[in-house]
Amino acid sequence: MHELSLNIDEHVTSILIGRDLFRKLEKISDRKLVLLVDENVYKLHEPKFAGLNCLTVPSGEQQKKLAFVEHVMRQMINMEADRTAFLVGVGGGLVTDLTGFVASIFMRGIRFGFISTTLLGQVDASIGGKNGVNLDGYKNMVGVFRQPEFVWCDLDLLGSLDQRELASGFSEVIKYGAIRDRSLFDYLEGHHEAILARNPEALEKIVSASAAIKVEIVESDVTEQADRKLLNFGHTLGHAIEKLTGMVHGEAIAIGMVMAARLSYNMGFLDAAEAFRLEQMIATVGLPVKTDLSHDDLYETLLKDKKRSGDFIHFILLQSIGEAFVHKMDLHSLRTAIHDLY
Numbered sequence: 658m659h660e661l662s663l664n665i666d667e668h669v670t671s672i673l674i675g676r677d678l679f680r681k682l683e684k685i686s687d688r689k690l691v692l693l694v695d696e697n698v699y700k701l702h703e704p705k706f707a708g709l710n711c712l713t714v715p716s717g718e719q720q721k722k723l724a725f726v727e728h729v730m731r732q733m734i735n736m737e738a739d740r741t742a743f744l745v746g747v748g749g750g751l752v753t754d755l756t757g758f759v760a761s762i763f764m765r766g767i768r769f770g771f772i773s774t775t776l777l778g779q780v781d782a783s784i785g786g787k788n789g790v791n792l793d794g795y796k797n798m799v800g801v802f803r804q805p806e807f808v809w810c811d812l813d814l815l816g817s818l819d820q821r822e823l824a825s826g827f828s829e830v831i832k833y834g835a836i837r838d839r840s841l842f843d844y845l846e847g848h849h850e851a852i853l854a855r856n857p858e859a860l861e862k863i864v865s866a867s868a869a870i871k872v873e874i875v876e877s878d879v880t881e882q883a884d885r886k887l888l889n890f891g892h893t894l895g896h897a898i899e900k901l902t903g904m905v906h907g908e909a910i911a912i913g914m915v916m917a918a919r920l921s922y923n924m925g926f927l928d929a930a931e932a933f934r935l936e937q938m939i940a941t942v943g944l945p946v947k948t949d950l951s952h953d954d955l956y957e958t959l960l961k962d963k964k965r966s967g968d969f970i971h972f973i974l975l976q977s978i979g980e981a982f983v984h985k986m987d988l989h990s991l992r993t994a995i996h997d998l999y
């Protein structure tokens with residue numbers, strides 16, 4: 658088992674990465690424990706939930722909305738949950754984003770923690786305190802920053818994850834290697850088969866290394882004024898691709914990373930060999946590397962990105978594998994750059 662902690666102001670989040678972490682729930686028995694559980698996780702692992710107060714969340718991003726938050730809170734009132742209740746989200750990023758938001762506003766805030774069940778959740782969504790829901794097609798438009806008390810990344814639960822979802826999480830792991838950790842990137846090149854076969858040691862290694870990077874970056878910049886922007890590598894174009902195609906998050910990010918690396922090369926920051934290495938890594942794990950979307954559709958969608966600031970966008974580029982930086986680009990240059998990408 659691997660242990661990390663995220664320290665922000667006076668708050669400490671304990672992050673555990675290992676196997677059979679579910680039994681640790683017994684330790685919260687002094688409070689009214691309510692579990693918000695991904696419906697698929699509930700069905701696939703039902704015996705683990707015996708005797709616990711569970712509310713299930715149907716799968717799908719369309720649940721991530723204010724109406725569903727109200728629905729959950731009504732059910733919590735029916736369960737007689739009060740301000741001493743402890744809410745635990747069990748699922749991927751969808752459930753943990755919802756859980757953190759509900760726990761932050763129910764009775765002006767109750768205690769909460771996460772059992773993260775997807776690779777993407779374990780390496781990314783569950784860490785960092787961003788919680789919220791979508792509004793009118795705008796992703797994560799309504800939400801709060803609030804840190805959970807714990808994040809347990811149960812590697813056994815990854816066993817039931819669909820291969821496409823596993824690859825989606827893998828995309829974020831590649832991102833960490835690309836922006837911050839060349840040795841992690843080397844490891845991924847050498848062990849991608851073991852990871853895709855869900856070898857527990859390989860999973861523990863990549864989840865721990867990725868979570869450690871996320872912790873380090875979030876601690877240095879909680880509200881995304883500086884370094885935390887680096888985590889958006891591949892995401893500016895990736896989010897636009899995700900929105901236009903409905904692709905799984907990590908797949909769209911994979912294409913976004915290939916494009917960002919190509920852009921880094923076109924602008925003279927990155928060697929061709931390094932850009933090619935990233936593209937190869939992404940293709941090797943079966944993630945897509947290109948899109949047939951029109952340049953104009955991509956650009957127009959990108960303009961609606963909530964990270965845009967006026968006529969500029971903070972684009973994350975690579976200097977080498979393991980080293981990223983923020984590049985402020987005006988929208989006109991970005992439009993031209995997109996046309997030169999593919």
Ligand SMILES: NC(=O)c1ccc[n+]([C@@H]2O[C@H](COP(=O)([O-])OP(=O)(O)OC[C@H]3O[C@@H](n4cnc5c(N)ncnc54)[C@H](O)[C@@H]3O)[C@@H](O)[C@H]2O)c1
Nearest residue numbers: 697716749750751752774775777778781782787814817818
């Ligand atoms: N808060 C953040 O910092 C942050 C960062 C990245 C992404 N997110 C959010 O995370 C969400 C995406 O998260 P995700 O990729 O984990 O997707 P998800 O939570 O929607 O889960 C993906 C699918 O896997 C299923 N599933 C989950 N765990 C399973 C398991 N152990 N076995 C079998 N099936 C399982 C779910 O039912 C679902 O069908 C998006 O809403 C995104 O906005 C948040």
